[in-house]
Amino acid sequence: MSDITQLRKDFPTLKQTIEGHPLVYLDSGATSQKPQAVIDAVNLFYTKNNANVHRGLHTLSEVATTQYEKVREKLARFLDVNAMECVWTSGATHSINLVAAGLTSQLSTGDVILITALEHHANIVPWQQLAARTGAKLEIISVDEHGVINSDLALAEIQKSKPKVFACSHASNTLGNIQDVQAFVAKAKELGAITLVDGAQAFLHLRPNLRQLDCDFYVLSAHKALGPTGLGVLYGKYELLNALPVYQTGGEMIDTVSFTKTTFRQAPAKFEPGTPNISAVLGFGAALDYLNAINFDALHQYEQGLYQYLIQRLQSIDGIKVYGDLKNNIGTASFTYKNEHHYDLAMLLNSYGVAVRSGHHCTQPLMQTLNLNGTIRVSLAFYNNRCDVDAFISALTNSIELIEG
């Protein structure tokens, strides 16, 4: 895709040197870089339009409120759902916690909460806590020795455990595997489960249509999809969403307050107490505009091509082992080199200006399953190119030489 050279220029952070080398940013799974348009939107809000939303009749407040609510509508169109089904949160972690806390009264002893073995801690611990509160059982769909979920086995596991709650990542943050969530959700719902899909990693790369996916809840983080940090989304089918009890209380989310009784507003307002992250919402609006302006199919194809190139180059190095599903992947490669510690390689890579993530990636149970203490994770985004991959491979072979020399 020839436009990539053009698109890449929109990302000011990519135009810098680290340790004397041009930055090679391969850690988009941790957070994506931001295009200038997003930075400008945040900037504009603070330099010109700063005012609180949903309060005040003055012009600035009206403008801020209108713009803020417009982004909710824009997001809803992007996801193909209704705006009132989209709650602004502080991030995907907050979104999952809100749902897990809200389901407390709906679970009782012996009920099953079903998740998978490759979940991020944020999609494990809230469910574990929910299980501890209610007496429910947390059950796990296993992965094979590469870290891949076999869809047939997963469907059988859903059938067998008849979960009350089913939660699964759309794509693994550690390995990049894309799960067959459409089939899993359909099966779990058929058996009466409430379903949640963690889209933190997948959202940017797959642009899911939630009407088709048909899950009850979907969560994401804006900062992993070109937007500012500190903002997330909880999508919920309206009846289920509105049926959840309030999570945090305060201003904005109330209907009437007296010292004896408070009544709350309807979703999404009931889940948005206090002053929201207005600048981040406006920045995320600019991110959605940016994404809408790029042809998704062409971009997806480009990303997949770059990922295949990365895998091919990685596998040509003797001693490298790449984990995960190398066919259905959002563009994340998790690997080890012989018995070398990921820390040493990541430190050396940094000295060549290459930014990767190393460690357990907030998936300790998955690492235990794969019998690893960690991996190096390379996570691509559309603003990466073959030069990035080549620079990374050359830094990697130099680092290996340095270690073994």
Add this chain to the structure above:
Amino acid sequence: MTYQEIYTKLEKSPSWQHSYREIMLLGKQLPALPEPLKTEQARVKGCESTVWLHIDLDEQQQHLLLVGDSDTRIVKGLLSIVLALYNGKTPMQALEINAYKEFEKLGLIKHLSPSRGNGIKAIVDTIQQQVSQWA
């Protein structure tokens, strides 16, 4: 290897690659800690890699005795520099060591700053805390 010998080696390092190579060599030369000494209690908290450290005082000689290990090459090498700095010193002498400054003089701070989580700060803090009880 004494700290002075290490200093001489690293001081004239022509490049960061060379420094890293020397550091990893230092790590290789540091004897592995026997498995029974790799206890949870000996683990230094706050390191991204695993570091074990034992600090003892030879009461007769009033000399510090330190042994340690790490599961990564780079941190093990850096640890061996720290051990060379402190081993054989009296608690009073040890308190006067400014390890950060020494690392700066060796040209390692730029590449190995504590904020990168290499845990050197945690190791030095652990030593200083222990030693202050003896001084």
